[in-house]
Amino acid sequence: MTELTKMSKVAECSVADCAYNESDACHAGAVTIAGPSGQADCVTFIPLSVKGGFGQLTAAVGACQQLECTYNADLECGAPAIQVGVRGSTKADCLTFAEA
Numbered sequence: 001m002t003e004l005t006k007m008s009k010v011a012e013c014s015v016a017d018c019a020y021n022e023s024d025a026c027h028a029g030a031v032t033i034a035g036p037s038g039q040a041d042c043v044t045f046i047p048l049s050v051k052g053g054f055g056q057l058t059a060a061v062g063a064c065q066q067l068e069c070t071y072n073a074d075l076e077c078g079a080p081a082i083q084v085g086v087r088g089s090t091k092a093d094c095l096t097f098a099e100a
């Protein structure tokens with residue numbers, strides 16, 4: 001089981017129109033990753049005109065529901081860190097997703 005102190009960080013996020021994004025960093029307390037087969041969407045993404053989150057805090061991966069990823073264990077992320085950005089037609093994706 002992944003311990004809370006070892007939660008993966010969102011090392012970088014290039015989704016500038018997300019309310020939690022400031023200077024390519026995610027400031028949500030934690031993000032949730034999910035998606036249909038073959039996809040790993042950041043479902044915390046929210047395009048708003050206001051900015052939110054916790055200032056200087058860098059988000060962690062709070063939960064990951066993408067069981068097809070090689071880093072997923074017990075519905076948590078075991079990657080050292082993840083990158084979030086746009087892949088294909090979706091708005092915000094975990095770019096670290098690697099199909100097992």
Ligand code: SF4
Pocket residue numbers: 008033040061064065066069070071072073076077078079082094095096097098
């Ligand atoms: S790297 Fe894999 S397990 Fe970690 S958040 Fe992305 S899709 Fe989920």
